[in-house]
Amino acid sequence: MTIGKVAIGRVLVSGGATGLGAAVCDAVAAAGGSPGVLDLNPPAVAGLPWAKADVTDNGEVEAGVRRVAEQLGGLDAVVTTAGVDRPGRLADVAADDWERVVRVNLLGTASVVRSALPFLAESANGHVVTVASTLGLRALSDATAYCAAKFGVVGFTRALAAELQGRTGVTMLIPGGMRTGFFDGRDEQYKPGPDAHLNDPREVAEAVVFALSRPAACAVRELVVCPDVEPSWP
Known part of the structure; x- marks a missing residue:
């Protein structure tokens, strides 16, 4: 017997072409929902509603969200999985690279949510699901850009939940490391080692679907999903 479960509905996923975003799209579809993607690249699943957009460009985001909403016939949820990183010492990371991490992870999150709110x-x-990180709660060396961005997502999401309470649901997902292409292209010192404990993004996506299916009277405000030996938690 299922108690209080609500339909998943139409879900826009920023960064939905790969990694966690693609896993969320698959999980939404498996749960009977209708996913749509906002990404620079098309999704691997043929026929999935998609709009091309750089999340750092407000105009592209607004137009892209509108196009996906039109294809889906509206929106019931948005999940902001788009994210990048450029690890390194502050003095060693080019200013443009450092600032892009903040623009994509923090400002891009706000831009996608802002554009989706009228439809929601x-x-x-x-429902809004933002994606923070365990590094949004615990700071590490050589991660100033990522920590700044994800700490910002934490503050943004908590303030948004207070602002939208009683009208639109807000959940913050706080994942640990996952087996995705997120670590590709890094210097070896910033890649997980062969014995690293990383989550399968499909498992994390199931947690997103769980949050989306809860009724307003039993809201999931914050959700930490990580291996029980996650080095950046608690």
């Missing part, structure tokens, strides 16, 4: 307001079960 029309839904009976409008």
Whole structure:
């Protein structure tokens, strides 16, 4: 017997072409929902609603969210999985690279949510899921850009939950390391070692679907999902 479960509905996923975003799209579809993607690249699944957009460009985001909403016939939820990193000492990371990490992870999150809110307001079960990180709660060396961005996502999401309470649901996902392409292209010292404990993104995506399926009376505000030996938690 299922108690209080709500339909997943139409879900826009920023960064939904790969990694966690693609896993969220698959999980939403498996749960009976309808995913759509906002990404620079098309999704691997043929026929999935998609709009090309750089999340650091407000105009592209607004137009892209509108196009995906039109393809889906509206939006019931948005999940902001788009993210990048450029690890290194502050003095060693080029200013443009450092600032892009903040623009994509923090400002891009706000831009996607801002553009989706009018559509979510029309839904009976409008919901926002932001993606922070365990490094949004615990600072590490050589991660100033990523920590600044993800600490910002934490503050943004908590303030947004207070702002939208009673109207649109807000959940913050705080994942640990996952087996995705996120670590590709890094210097070897910043890649997980062969014995690193990393989550399968499909398992994390299931947690997102769980949060989306809860009724307003049993909201999931914050959700930490990581291996039980996650080095950046607690």
